[in-house]
Amino acid sequence: MKKNRPVLRFLLLAPLAGLFGLIFGIASVYLYLAPSLPSVESLKNIQLQTPLRIYSHDEKLIAEFGEKRRTPIAFEQVPQQFYNALIAAEDENFYSHPGIDIKGLARAAFELITTGQKRSGGSTITMQVAKNYYLSSEKTFTRKFTEILLAIHIEQEISKKEILELYVNKIYLGKRAYGVEAAAQVYYGKSIDQLSLAQLAMIAGLPQAPSAANPINDPDRARQRRNYVLARMFTEDFITQEEFTKAASEEISAKYHGLSTEIEASYVAEMVRSELAELYPEDLYTKGYRVYTTINSEMQVAAQKAVRVGIHNYDRAHGLREAPEVLTPYILKEQQDVPVRVGASIWKLGESIPSINYELELPPSPDDLNRYTWAKKLQERNAPGDLVWAVITNIDDEALTATAFTADKESIVLNKESYEWARPYVNVNIIGNPIEKPSELFSIGQAVLLEPRGEEIFLAQKPEVQASLVSFNPQDGGLLALVGGYDFSLSKYNRSTQANRQPGSSFKPFVYSSALEAGFTPASIINDAPVVFEDDSLEAIWRPENYSGKFYGPTRLRQALYKSRNLVSIRLLNRTGVGRTIRYISQLGIPRAKLNRDLSLALGSSGMTPFELATGYMVLANGGYKVEPFVIKRIEDSEGNVLFEHEPKQVCPDCKKAIEEYQAKLETRIAENPEALFNQTSEELPLSLEEFSQQFPPIAPKVMDERVNYLMYTMMQDVIKRGTGKRALALGREDLAGKTGTTNDQKDAWFSGFNNKVVANVWVGFDDPQTLGKWAFGSNTALPIWVDFMETALKGMPHSPIQRPEGLVSVRIDPETGNRAYPGQPNAIFETFRAENVPQQMETPPSYVEPNGSDQTGSSQQDSENIAPEQLF
Incomplete structure (x- = not known):
């Protein structure tokens, strides 16, 4: 018996020694790691990596930039069912354990020791919070011990509710989604509180394998994980048997949802992002900056729509460039009696197809299967702009209709008005014969683009022509709307700010303003007659012409502007001087370096961006004050603290x-x-x-005499009332002024117009400059876009004309000579002058004869000239 005592003593003391050893080991690890543990208090103030968000003036989301899609939300904003699903799946003892689950850790350790593999996780939600906020994902014992110690500290310092809130905002859930709100938006396009039980369970099951087992990458595996979560919820009495059965049988509805912006303004967003990148180069996409712009959301939507409608109108006027692609049918006519494979099974006509994911009416026909197969192919295609993809499924020559089936399984009937524009494109000036019946144009299985427009829908094609629209508030320079092209996803090139194009006649108001400042008047007479320029600096002799090719003799400046007479503009510039005119124009906001130092300046030959041209037009619109264009109004941090607020110089x-x-x-x-x-x-x-x-407020400097400004305003009003801008009369307003512009060979078409509150500039052309066609002008290509935009921009806005300043005098003049009209002259018209520029010479009545017998009835038209530029007058 005594011989057995040492053995007994050993058996009794060994476990005790092991326990003390374990305690000593844990104490040693704690003493080693404790000094390096971060403060749990910092969790309450931790800065989550949230993306940059850009908003309109009225706080509509324009864009989001950042590697991580995250929208932090409060505990109360998450449905309780989600927390139940999370706890059931991840940590059933969450509300009772002190941060670590001893049983779970012991089970995980035993499996690791006995099998050499990690089969079940021992981490609690609190431990995951510790890892996600403080630690890396490396798999080492030191990191695991640190995680355990941190979890215990976290439980001692903050509540279970706060732990859950930290968890749901930090966890990665696949597809760049961090946090449950971002995941709800990515997978379902909804907020977390709008999801069904099945959808909540789907998201709750993602933390285990967010990349490999999300419902987009692997729907089957995601369904299994979701149903496991639902089963755990049922076991824990969080849901009933009925709720479990219904949710477990729900089809997978997840699909990728891109950023859900409230308005489309991608070109604006990129402008803002580029500007901010210089201010915050280190943390721009992670600190949650919120940027509020000057963009008016309603105007921006109208601008985008107007540009696309205008582009499609131009496109339809020039015919169909190429026949649409024909998709391969799933079942050919000759295969209809032959068994075909569908999914994992063999199918014959009349049999049900349970493996197909579409909601087919059973028994399906070959046509049904073809339509749904084509629809699935169309879902993989991105349609440009506001267009939608569809496939032709039926053609009826007798009814002159074709039926199309969209990717959303919607059936659309295309009548003759929908497709009759699609005559074959021959060249920019010629289209082919009219379409008599739809079979000449369509074939079954053809993938076509459609343009919904109100109650109508039109056949469409991806356009080649481009357009831009820029709109400012001329009172402070704030950008109201900007569209840099047809579709940002197709081309990031911002034509509004990057494309240097010749503005043509839309530049003439600046030349005329300089001339009025120099003493000319709206009644000044300039001869509209042919002229030839001979200059050694020119490669060839320059013979400028009016577009019509005709010459109209002596012409008043007012008339020359609204009729857009080129030769009058050239002669006027020569009289005022190129250098002087450039100095004057550059103070209006047009970059001096871009202005040609020759007489072609009068015809708008200097390349500039639509943004720059619109900047100059703000001076014309606001009474003569220079305001600086800007788009960023305010920058806030993630807590709402204002980091920057722009105080623009204003017209006051x-x-x-x-x-x-x-x-x-x-x-x-x-x-x-x-x-x-x-x-x-x-x-x-x-x-x-x-x-x-x-x-x-900061006051904008005056750069134009207000009287000159008013005279230019009335002259540009005449462009709309009786000149090339008559289409703008459709708006039914008396306060609008503007100018069309068309360059040589119709390569660029412009319209710039305004009232005292809104300036808008429209450009249309090809990126690679080429003719728009011999019938394309600013008046019928750019102006309709401007009218469509301004209809929304001015809706409900009181008429806002430029007010007439003091120092102006209106007198009756002879419309042919510009002299003061004689009393009772029947064809006299009123003209307005600066007081010092009122014409002194009065027109002679026709009955008056000079003493020498000569009849003073006017001068003859000047003949053709052949002179050098410096000898023009």
Whole structure:
């Protein structure tokens, strides 16, 4: 018996020694790791990596930039059913354990020791929070011990509710989605509180294998995981048998949903992102910056729609460039009596097809199967712009209709009005014969693009022509809307800000403004007659012409502008001087370096962007003040703190007048009492000039005489009332002014127009400059887009004309000579002049005869000239 005592003692003491050893080991690890543990308190203030978000002026989401899609939400915003699913699947003892699950860890350790493999996880939700916020994903014992210690600390410092909120906002759930709200948007296009039980269970099951087992990458594996989560919820009494059965049988509805923006403004978003990249190069896409722009969401939507409608209208006028592709049918006519393979089974006509994912009416026909097969192919195609893909499934020559089947399984009837434009394209000026019946154009299985437009739908094609639209608020320079092309996803090239194109006649108002400033008047007469330029710097002799090829003799400037007479503009520029005109125009906001230093400047030959041209037009629209264009109004951090707020210089004549009057009073007081120079305050004038000025917003400088500005406004109103811009009369407003522009060979078509509150510029052309066709002009190509946009932009806006300033005089003149009309002259018209420029010469009545007997009835038209530019006059 005594011999057995040492053995007994060993058997009793060994476990005790092992326990003490384990305690000592844990204590040693704790003492080693504890000093390096991060503060749990920092979890409450931790900065989640959230993307950059860009908003319109009225807080509609424009774009989101960042590697991680994340939308942090509060605990209360997540449905309780989701927490139930999460706890059932990931951590059934969450509410009772102290941060670690001893049984789970022991089970995981035993499996690892006995099998050499990790079969079940021992991590609790708290441990996952510790790992996700503080630690890496490396698989080492040190990292695991640190995770355990951190989890215990976290449980001691913050509540279970706070732990769950941290978890649901941090966890990765596949497809760049971080956090449950982002996952709900990515997989279902909805907020987390709008999901069904099955969908919540699907997301709750993703943390185990978010990349490999999400419902997009592997639907079958995702379904199995979802049903496991549902089964665990049923076992834990979170759901009933009926709820489990219904949710477990629900079809997989997940599909990838891109960023759900509220308005389409990708070109604007890229402009803003590029500008911010210089300000915040290190953390732009992770700090959750919110940028609020000047974009008006309603105007932006209207601009995008107007540009696309205008492009498609141009496209339809020039015919169908190539026949649409014909998709291969799943079942050919000769195969209809032959068994075919569908999924994993063999199928014959009349048999049900349970393996097909489509909702077919059984028994299906070959036509049914073909349509649904084609629809699936179309789902894989991205349609440009607002177009949709469809496939032709039926042609009826007697009814002159064709039937198309969309990717969303919608059946659409195309009548003759839908497709009759699609005559064969021959060249930019010629299209082929009319289409008599749909079979000439369509064939079964043809993949076609359709353009929905209100109640109508048209056959369409991917356009080649491009367009841009830029709109500003001329009172402060804020960008209201911008479209840089047909579709940003097809081309990132921003034609509004990057394309240097010749503005043509839409540049003439700047040349005319310079001339009025120099003393010309709207009634000044310039001869519209042929001229030839001989200059050694030119490769060939230049013979500019009016578009019509005709010459109209002496012409008033007002008439020359609204009829867009090229030769008058050239002669006018020669009279005022190229250098002087460039100096004048450059102060309006047009880059001087881009202005040609020759007489071709008068015809808009200087390349510039639509953005730059629209910037100059703001001066014409606001009464003569230079405002700087801007798009970023405010930048906030993720907590809503304002990091930057733009204070633009604004047009405020009343502010400027008040400051000038106050300055005059101060100067008078100082003149009367020089000592007041050192004491500029009194009961009458309590503030210094600087203090008084600070009561007003920053004031834009005046760069154009307000009288010159008003005269130009009335002349450009005539462009709309009686000139090339008559289409704008459809808006039914009296406050609009503008100018068309068309360059040589119709390579560029423009319209720029405004009232006192909105400026808009439209350009149409090809990226590789080529003719738009001999019938394409600013008046019928760009102006309709402008009208469509302005109809929305001006809706509900009171008429806002430029107010007539003091110092102008209206007198009756002879429309042929520009002289003052004689009393009672029947064809006299009213014209407005600056007071110092009123014509002094009065027209001679026709009955008056000079003493020498000569009849003063007017001058003859000037003959053709052949002179050098410097000898033009």
